[in-house]
Amino acid sequence: MKNKIIAGNWKMNKNRIEAEQLVTELIPLVKDTKNTVIICVPFTDLCTAVKLTKGTNIHVGAQNCHWKESGAFTGEIAPSMLTELGVEYVVIGHSERRTYFGETDQTVLLRTKAALAAGLKPIVCIGETLDERNSGNMENVLRRQVVEGFKDITAEELANVVVAYEPVWAIGTGVTATDEQANDAIKFVRSVFAEKYGKKAANALYIQYGGSMNDGNAKGLLAMSDIDGGLIGGASLVATKFATIVHSK
Ligand code: PEP
Numbered sequence: 001m002k003n004k005i006i007a008g009n010w011k012m013n014k015n016r017i018e019a020e021q022l023v024t025e026l027i028p029l030v031k032d033t034k035n036t037v038i039i040c041v042p043f044t045d046l047c048t049a050v051k052l053t054k055g056t057n058i059h060v061g062a063q064n065c066h067w068k069e070s071g072a073f074t075g076e077i078a079p080s081m082l083t084e085l086g087v088e089y090v091v092i093g094h095s096e097r098r099t100y101f102g103e104t105d106q107t108v109l110l111r112t113k114a115a116l117a118a119g120l121k122p123i124v125c126i127g128e129t130l131d132e133r134n135s136g137n138m139e140n141v142l143r144r145q146v147v148e149g150f151k152d153i154t155a156e157e158l159a160n161v162v163v164a165y166e167p168v169w170a171i172g173t174g175v176t177a178t179d180e181q182a183n184d185a186i187k188f189v190r191s192v193f194a195e196k197y198g199k200k201a202a203n204a205l206y207i208q209y210g211g212s213m214n215d216g217n218a219k220g221l222l223a224m225s226d227i228d229g230g231l232i233g234g235a236s237l238v239a240t241k242f243a244t245i246v247h248s249k
Contacts, residue, residue: 002206002228003035003036004035004222004228004249005036005038005162005208005229006035006036006037006230006242006245007037007038007039007040007061007164007208007229007230007231007232008038008039008040008232008233009094009231009232009233010039010040010042010045010063010233010236010237011042011096011233012042013042013237014041014045015044016048019041019042019049022239023058024052025239025240026243027053027058029240029243029246030247033057036059036229037246038058038059038061038089038123039053039058039059039060039236040060040061040090040091040123041061041063043062050086050087054086059088060087060088060089061087061090061091061121062077062082062089062090062091063090063091063094064077064091064092064094065077065079065082065111065120066078066111067113069114078118079115079118079120080118082118082120083118087120088120089120089123090111090115090121090123091122091123091125091164091231092111092112092122092123092124093105093107093108093111093112093126093149095125095127095168095171096171099168105144108145108149109153112149112150113153116157116161121160123162124150124161124164125163125164125166125210125231126142126149126163126166126189127142127145127165127167127171127210128167128168129141129169130167133169142165142188142192143192146189146193150193150196155197155198155201158193158197158201158205159204161205162206162229163193163205163206164208164210164231165182165185165186165189166209166210167181167185169211170210170212171211171212171233173211175212176213176217177209179220179221179224180224182209182224183224183225186207186227187226189207190226193205205228207226207228208228208230208231209221209227210230210231210232212234213230213231213235214234214235214241214245215235215241215244215245215248218230218244218245218248218249222249223249230245
């Protein structure tokens with residue numbers, strides 16, 4: 001079994017002082033893990049997080065980036081602006097961005113491609129809504145998100161991508177997918193990647209589960225055959241909870 005990739009998604013939480021406190025508390029709590037630890041923080045906390053985690057095993061990620069290098073794109077951040085700060089990862093296509101900010105499979109692809117070109121490792125989020133699951137469309141939706149969202153991504157590029165399977169109905173709701181639901185969906189997603197990139201590349205691909213993962217349920221989820229880690233929102237805002245997840249497997 002692979003080591004896990006455990007990523008915290010702080011969303012729009014923690015100002016500079018709070019970020020400083022959280023990172024400082026987290027560093028000693030996760031220093032002995034073999035798993036990869038990432039914190040994806042608001043843009044305004046990136047400098048703080050990069051500075052404080054220098055020389056530690058914590059990697060820093062942003063929560064979005066644009067696909068152009070510069071230009072008239074008010075409010076957007078270019079990938080090279082992130083790498084220049086020492087940022088290594090970037091979340092792309094989170095369901096909150098798809099739902100509230102019009103993100104589509106096409107813009108996800110553009111952002112992923114640009115992030116990779118700049119040397120960032122994208123954490124690309126996919127996942128179905130409750131309606132899509134209940135109407136029997138889950139697999140169609142996941143297939144579409146993979147086929148469209150990875151259209152131009154080469155096998156070499158895929159090696160630097162992390163995928164997060166996050167059922168929309170489980171994000172921030174306290175309703176976690178069961179271990180089996182999460183594992184089955186990820187198995188399906190992996191099979192779609194295998195169709196395009198081959199079994200070896202699909203098996204090597206890291207696919208996380210995200211959606212109300214916490215210090216109580218992480219052990220079960222992370223013990224499943226196909227779950228390679230977690231993308232954690234709420235529980236990543238408390239150092240001890242996040243550290244417990246990091247050490248769950
Ligand atoms: C997320 O933000 O990707 C997420 C999974 O949030 P939560 O853990 O709070 O459900």
